[in-house]
Amino acid sequence: MNLVTSNPLIQVEDDRTGLSVETLKRAIADNLFYIQGKFPGIATQQDCYMALAYTIRDRLLQRWLNTYQTYLAKENKVVCYLSAEFLVGPHLGNNLINLDLWEPVKQAVEESGLDLQALIDIEEEPGLGNGGLGRLAACYMDSLATLEIPAIGYGIRYEFGIFDQEIRDGWQVEITDKWLQYGNPWEIARPEAAVLVKLGGHTETYTDDKGHYRVRWIPGSVVKGIPYDTPILGYKVSTANNMRLWRAEAAESFDFQRFNIGDYYGAVNEKVASENLTKVLYPNDEPIQGKELRLAQQYFFVACSLQDMIRLHFFENQSLDNFHESFAIQLNDTHPAIAVAELMRLLVDEHGMDWHQAWGITQKSLGYTNHTLLPEALEKWSLELFGSLLPRHLEIIYEINQRFLDEVRLRYPQDGDKLARLSLIDNSGEQYVRMAHLACVGSHAINGVAALHSELLKETVLKDFYELWPEKFSNKTNGVTPRRWMVLSNPRRSRYISQYIGDTWIKDLDRLRDLESLVEDSQFRQGWREIKYQVKQDLAAYIQRKNNLTVDPHSLFDIQVKRIHEYKRQHLNILHVIHLYLQLKNNPQLDIPSRTFIFGGKAAPGYFMAKLIIKLINAVGEVVNRDASIGNRLKVVFLADYNVTLGQRVYPAADLSEQISTAGKEASGTGNMKFSMNGALTIGTLDGANVEIREEVGAENFFLFGLTTPEVNQLKHNGYHPWDYYNGNANLKAVIDLINSGFFAHGDTGLFRPLTDSLLSQDPYLVLADFQAYVDCQAQVSQAYQDPEQWSRMSILNVARMGKFSSDRSIRDYCREIWNIQPVQIELQDLCPDGTCLLIPPEKRNYH
Numbered sequence: 001m002n003l004v005t006s007n008p009l010i011q012v013e014d015d016r017t018g019l020s021v022e023t024l025k026r027a028i029a030d031n032l033f034y035i036q037g038k039f040p041g042i043a044t045q046q047d048c049y050m051a052l053a054y055t056i057r058d059r060l061l062q063r064w065l066n067t068y069q070t071y072l073a074k075e076n077k078v079v080c081y082l083s084a085e086f087l088v089g090p091h092l093g094n095n096l097i098n099l100d101l102w103e104p105v106k107q108a109v110e111e112s113g114l115d116l117q118a119l120i121d122i123e124e125e126p127g128l129g130n131g132g133l134g135r136l137a138a139c140y141m142d143s144l145a146t147l148e149i150p151a152i153g154y155g156i157r158y159e160f161g162i163f164d165q166e167i168r169d170g171w172q173v174e175i176t177d178k179w180l181q182y183g184n185p186w187e188i189a190r191p192e193a194a195v196l197v198k199l200g201g202h203t204e205t206y207t208d209d210k211g212h213y214r215v216r217w218i219p220g221s222v223v224k225g226i227p228y229d230t231p232i233l234g235y236k237v238s239t240a241n242n243m244r245l246w247r248a249e250a251a252e253s254f255d256f257q258r259f260n261i262g263d264y265y266g267a268v269n270e271k272v273a274s275e276n277l278t279k280v281l282y283p284n285d286e287p288i289q290g291k292e293l294r295l296a297q298q299y300f301f302v303a304c305s306l307q308d309m310i311r312l313h314f315f316e317n318q319s320l321d322n323f324h325e326s327f328a329i330q331l332n333d334t335h336p337a338i339a340v341a342e343l344m345r346l347l348v349d350e351h352g353m354d355w356h357q358a359w360g361i362t363q364k365s366l367g368y369t370n371h372t373l374l375p376e377a378l379e380k381w382s383l384e385l386f387g388s389l390l391p392r393h394l395e396i397i398y399e400i401n402q403r404f405l406d407e408v409r410l411r412y413p414q415d416g417d418k419l420a421r422l423s424l425i426d427n428s429g430e431q432y433v434r435m436a437h438l439a440c441v442g443s444h445a446i447n448g449v450a451a452l453h454s455e456l457l458k459e460t461v462l463k464d465f466y467e468l469w470p471e472k473f474s475n476k477t478n479g480v481t482p483r484r485w486m487v488l489s490n491p492r493r494s495r496y497i498s499q500y501i502g503d504t505w506i507k508d509l510d511r512l513r514d515l516e517s518l519v520e521d522s523q524f525r526q527g528w529r530e531i532k533y534q535v536k537q538d539l540a541a542y543i544q545r546k547n548n549l550t551v552d553p554h555s556l557f558d559i560q561v562k563r564i565h566e567y568k569r570q571h572l573n574i575l576h577v578i579h580l581y582l583q584l585k586n587n588p589q590l591d592i593p594s595r596t597f598i599f600g601g602k603a604a605p606g607y608f609m610a611k612l613i614i615k616l617i618n619a620v621g622e623v624v625n626r627d628a629s630i631g632n633r634l635k636v637v638f639l640a641d642y643n644v645t646l647g648q649r650v651y652p653a654a655d656l657s658e659q660i661s662t663a664g665k666e667a668s669g670t671g672n673m674k675f676s677m678n679g680a681l682t683i684g685t686l687d688g689a690n691v692e693i694r695e696e697v698g699a700e701n702f703f704l705f706g707l708t709t710p711e712v713n714q715l716k717h718n719g720y721h722p723w724d725y726y727n728g729n730a731n732l733k734a735v736i737d738l739i740n741s742g743f744f745a746h747g748d749t750g751l752f753r754p755l756t757d758s759l760l761s762q763d764p765y766l767v768l769a770d771f772q773a774y775v776d777c778q779a780q781v782s783q784a785y786q787d788p789e790q791w792s793r794m795s796i797l798n799v800a801r802m803g804k805f806s807s808d809r810s811i812r813d814y815c816r817e818i819w820n821i822q823p824v825q826i827e828l829q830d831l832c833p834d835g836t837c838l839l840i841p842p843e844k845r846n847y848h
């Protein structure tokens, strides 16, 4: 099969790299035979998916190895993105898009008697993240590769990712996520590149042969970190970067000493304990829990990753003096902030560097991205817990702190309060290590994730640090990748756009501006509406299948999907639903468009209030959906198990995007961007990136309501009394009273009391204060929806003006302003052009 390919560098089309339909068919069949060990008569759908996945992986590996070879040869700088979460979503469809192989693969699959969409749908997504933060890491990996930036994503290969959510009797039930049960065709284990990580124990001092005072860490235990590599391909480029996730294993599969004295089970137990380290993702989105295993997870993946970088560095360099010129390390929130102390330990204790030089290298290497202002989400570890797991790191942190506070003392003599506020150690009660402070002191750059958030950081949680080092602070507004969130998830819309303005927007999202000139083209608008209708039909069919509920695709699809959290205010949304329901019951003639309210999102398993909100949404749905007196004009749907796969169905189907968090609480949001890119209009507060979305699309194309951040602060400062809002607003009172009457709970008046009591007494997120403004704004939405032509104009302008929110723009900003790194182009080359490529002298073989 010696077909000449279109790429002149590749002479021969073979089974593993060829891109023609015939070759792809052959490759799929071969993989079914020789990897799955099945013939077509007994192959399951899963077998066929695996055969196709391996076919695509071969093409990825060719690009990945080319990329690797080039990086090693060029000795360029590499971005290392450290993140405890990577919520990458299913790989197959995305890789087809980025390889530009959709059509030939579709044809090859069909000619093999299979259905491509069915195979894509069978892939279980790796749920290695909670929500926005993990998804951001995944979008950034896509953009880094697309922009041809050398990068490695370092994280944790959880055996059980975020739980699967089922809804039983309206309540969330958590099911363990067995994403690895049929194997993962996208990863390659590298046991030969394993590293060792110490934990616990104590430290000792000694004098080395040069007479220097040194410290040695005698660990209580050692675990092995095994890397699992997944290629992340860029869009229509040959760059395939590495996502390297670590799995913990016992350092010795058996403790032979114990084995010999007959303690077989004790030895096995130790193995089990080590492997628990990467067993499960902690399912809390915002609040921290302070569990020892979580700190161990964080340290484990950071220690593995830094050792890996040093190994890579030594492959190319003599010394660590220029480590910071080889790597730009970004800390995705404080989860990897222990990297500050670990890099110091490696440089000083293990590699004998002096403190001052090591500190300079550490600071120059690290950047820190803050993701939250919520005080309960700022990570801190009790000194006792920290010291027992990481005794040497605690000493190093004390040393960093002492030197840091000495510096502060020179700047602010006599200001003890300032010192206490800045200290890496919280001494106000039980003592804690403050991870955000460690990250700030140890990094050369600190950024927030939206303009408002970055400003609030400087005014609130990091105020003292900002006064100390204003030059370290900057903003990097989040973005999302248009490959997954438009091209893959909304193929109809993407094709339609490309028909009119070409397809350069996929790599250069600002080009969507060209759509503006089509706003007054009524035929264009009609086509635009038809697509939204078709996508809504698809979602309606999904709802019929999953929830056994009929919804009308002509109705306004009003959607809120995201983690369930009080600050995100799903309860404000449901209060409005109840309000509309009451209005319709009182006045069936009311002239408002039919609406389908769609919710989705997981609650942290221990977050009672969030779980009660899910129950309330389902309870309201149960009543409203079957009340014939309102004639199908309102439907309430809760979609179970919200994840990336489901997001890909949901964002494109929305007319209205709910972004209604209390002002000042949502750092950025990225769901808001995905909705807008797919033509939804937003109802939202001035929070996170909503502020910039509104700026870009224009105030007239955005439904704004609610208190601003200063107004929120003012109200709280003056004393907020939610009860007054309840008493002062008949609509609000009717809604709350209806809930408390047991109307949605088969007469149980107590079921939702914890929720209504919280709203009436504390209402920490000002739901009642914003209720009337929200209802009024929703009335404007209803009115606007009655004019389809005007609605379409607004929808088109939203899409046309979303260029800023491509993660390509975010990554360019990071490259220029934090990482100081340039692209490196990868040429696709035959890996073994003359069949003798294995002829390499043994001393030139190296592993990484």
Ligand SMILES: *Cc1c(COP(=O)(O)O)cnc(C)c1O
Residues within 6 Å of the ligand: 130, 131, 132, 135, 561, 562, 563, 642, 643, 644, 647, 668, 669, 670, 671, 672, 674
């Ligand atoms: C985008 C996304 C999020 C983040 O949504 P927000 O609305 O920004 O909170 C969470 N989960 C999934 C699966 C996503 O795709």
